[in-house]
Amino acid sequence: MKKIVVAITGASGSLYAEILLNKLTMARNQWKELAVVMTDNARLVWKTELDNDSWKDLPVQLYNTTDFTAPFASGSGQYDTMIIIPCSMGTLGRIAAGISNDLITRAADVVLKEKRSLVCVVRDTPYNLIHIRNMETVTLAGGIICPATPSFYSRPKTIEEVAATVVDRVLDLAGIDIKTFRWGK
Numbered sequence: 001m002k003k004i005v006v007a008i009t010g011a012s013g014s015l016y017a018e019i020l021l022n023k024l025t026m027a028r029n030q031w032k033e034l035a036v037v038m039t040d041n042a043r044l045v046w047k048t049e050l051d052n053d054s055w056k057d058l059p060v061q062l063y064n065t066t067d068f069t070a071p072f073a074s075g076s077g078q079y080d081t082m083i084i085i086p087c088s089m090g091t092l093g094r095i096a097a098g099i100s101n102d103l104i105t106r107a108a109d110v111v112l113k114e115k116r117s118l119v120c121v122v123r124d125t126p127y128n129l130i131h132i133r134n135m136e137t138v139t140l141a142g143g144i145i146c147p148a149t150p151s152f153y154s155r156p157k158t159i160e161e162v163a164a165t166v167v168d169r170v171l172d173l174a175g176i177d178i179k180t181f182r183w184g185k
Helices: 014-026 040-050 089-097 103-113 129-140 159-173
Strands: 002-008 031-038 061-063 081-087 117-122
Touching: 002 014, 002 103, 014 031, 014 040, 014 081, 014 159, 031 040, 031 103, 081 089, 081 103, 081 159, 089 103, 089 117, 089 129, 103 117, 117 129, 117 159
Parallel strands: 002 031, 002 081, 031 061, 081 117
Antiparallel strands: none
16 A cells, blocks of 8 residues: 655646545545645645635645654655645755755655655746756656646546646556546547
8 A cells, every 4th residue: 555645835736736635535545644745835826726725624644844753754654655746846946956945855855765756746837947957857866757738638628627637647657546538448
């Protein structure tokens, strides 16, 4: 059973995080622990974009970014997967530089050093050369950069269905078995 931490930063794209958390909740039989850590900016952006604070209602353990006693702040916590969704370029840059100044960057550092799965769902666009080099650095360290770029071959009809095309890819990368559109099937 997987131990998963989801980190939510203040980049635009709260809908991705909300859909991911809802889908993970529905796939409860595939994970042992699910922890969530959100920045203050993530809470503000969530309320602005989604007009709710539904993260409070999810059956998960919610951590503050300053709580370095969280189990996933150490390799001994044995979390298999970390998903940062959306991942701001500031967060990505700190991870790439090895700066562990909050729980999110510390947990990402731990996941990388332990050779476990780190999925960074970057949402900013366009990219500048610093962003690209930071993505390269995180990739070379073993992380996965998964841009929040939706697909359209499943013919999504709503904004939630469009966002779900990204979330379903993230769930695939995290090893969660889901029913979703598959090309050629």
